[in-house]
Amino acid sequence: MLDYWAQNLSVILGAALGAWLFRPAFEALLVILLLTVLVSFFLTTFVMIETFIPTVKVDEKAENIFQAYKTVLQDKTYMIFMGANIATTFIIMQFDNFLPVHLSNSFKTITFWGFEIYGQRMLTIYLILACVLVVLLMTTLNRLTKDWSHQKGFIWGSLFMAIGMIFSFLTTTFTPIFIAGIVYTLGEIVYTPSVQTLGADLMNPEKIGSYNGVAAIKMPIASILAGLLVSISPIIKATGVSLVLALTEVLAIILVLIAVNRHQKTKLN
Numbered sequence: 001m002l003d004y005w006a007q008n009l010s011v012i013l014g015a016a017l018g019a020w021l022f023r024p025a026f027e028a029l030l031v032i033l034l035l036t037v038l039v040s041f042f043l044t045t046f047v048m049i050e051t052f053i054p055t056v057k058v059d060e061k062a063e064n065i066f067q068a069y070k071t072v073l074q075d076k077t078y079m080i081f082m083g084a085n086i087a088t089t090f091i092i093m094q095f096d097n098f099l100p101v102h103l104s105n106s107f108k109t110i111t112f113w114g115f116e117i118y119g120q121r122m123l124t125i126y127l128i129l130a131c132v133l134v135v136l137l138m139t140t141l142n143r144l145t146k147d148w149s150h151q152k153g154f155i156w157g158s159l160f161m162a163i164g165m166i167f168s169f170l171t172t173t174f175t176p177i178f179i180a181g182i183v184y185t186l187g188e189i190v191y192t193p194s195v196q197t198l199g200a201d202l203m204n205p206e207k208i209g210s211y212n213g214v215a216a217i218k219m220p221i222a223s224i225l226a227g228l229l230v231s232i233s234p235i236i237k238a239t240g241v242s243l244v245l246a247l248t249e250v251l252a253i254i255l256v257l258i259a260v261n262r263h264q265k266t267k268l269n
Contacts (some may be wrong), residue, residue, distance in 0.1 A: 068210035077266065078202045078211065081259035085195060086218045086225075087252035088158045091245055092188070093226035094165050098233055098241055099123065106172045106238065122177065126168075129178065130185040141189045150201065151260045153194025155253050160187025162249035166242040198256075202263055 017032065073079060103119040103126075110117050117125070145153060164184025171177050203211040233241050 068207060069214055071204075071207060072210050072214045075204070077259050077262040078214075080255050080262070081199065081202050082215065082218065084154075084252045084255035084259060085199065085215075086222050087248045087255065088154075088161070088191065088195065089218050089222035090225050090248055091158065091162050091165055091252075093222050094229075094241075094245065095127075097226040097230045099126070099165070099168060101230060101233065102169050102238055102241075103177075107177070108172050108174075110174050117174065122174065126177070126181045129181045130188070133182065133185040134189055137186070138189050141186065142193060145190055148194075150194045150198035151256060153190050154198055154256050157187045157189070157191025157194055158249060158252055160184065161191060162245055163187070166245050169238040169242045169245075198260070202259065 017029070100120075100123050103123050105119070107119040107122050109119075148156075161184050164180045164182070164187060167180035168177050168184065171180065199215065229241060229244060236244075
C-alpha cells in the first residue's frame, strides 16, 4: 500500500509540473525528467541493497514454466477470482480509455476565475483529484474499514468505482463529474488493498511466482477489452458504455463471491 500511495503522489507532482511547464518551458521540463531518471539510476545502483539470496535445490527436479502455469490455470478457484479481477480492472481502465473520449467530446466548457476548463483540462482535474484523495485519505479509509473482510472490501470498493465511473459518463458538466470522481476514488482506495490481499490468500504459497505470472495477464486483457469498448462507443453511446460497466460490475461481484466460497470450503476440508 505504501507503493500505491507513492505512485499517486508522484502522479500529482508529475501532472501538476507537466501541465505548468509543458507550453512555456518545455526544455526545462525535459531537463527535470532527465535529472529524475539519473537520480533513480543512482539510487537503484549505488544506494539500494539486494536482500534476496536465492538458494538452489539440486535434489529436486525443476518445474518448467509451462508446467508451472498449467498448475495455476487448473486452480479453478483462483481463475474464477482472476475473472472478477479482470472485470474490475476493465472498469479501472476506462480512466485511460472512454473517460478521455467522453470528456473531450461531451464536456461543457466553463470558465472559472478567468481560467477556461474544457474536456482535456477536466480530465487533468479528475486525475489530480483522484491522486490527492488517495494521498490524503488512504490511511483514514483503511483504518475505518480494517474490520471488513477482503471480500466485502472488494465488493464495496469496486461497486463505488463502477458507480463513480458510470455517473462520469452520464453527465457532461463540472460539478456532477467532480462528485463522480470523488465517489470513484473512494471506491478505489477501499478496493485496492482488498483485491491485493484476497489474491494473495488464494495463491498457493509454494508457487507464488507462477501465480503472479498468470495474474499479470489481467492488465493486457482488460486493456484490450476497454479499447474495444471505446471502438464501439460511437454506436452504443455513453449510455450503452455505462450499461456495459454496470453488467461488468455485477459479473465481478458474482465471480468473487463464488471464488471466496470455494476457497472457504477448501479450507474446511
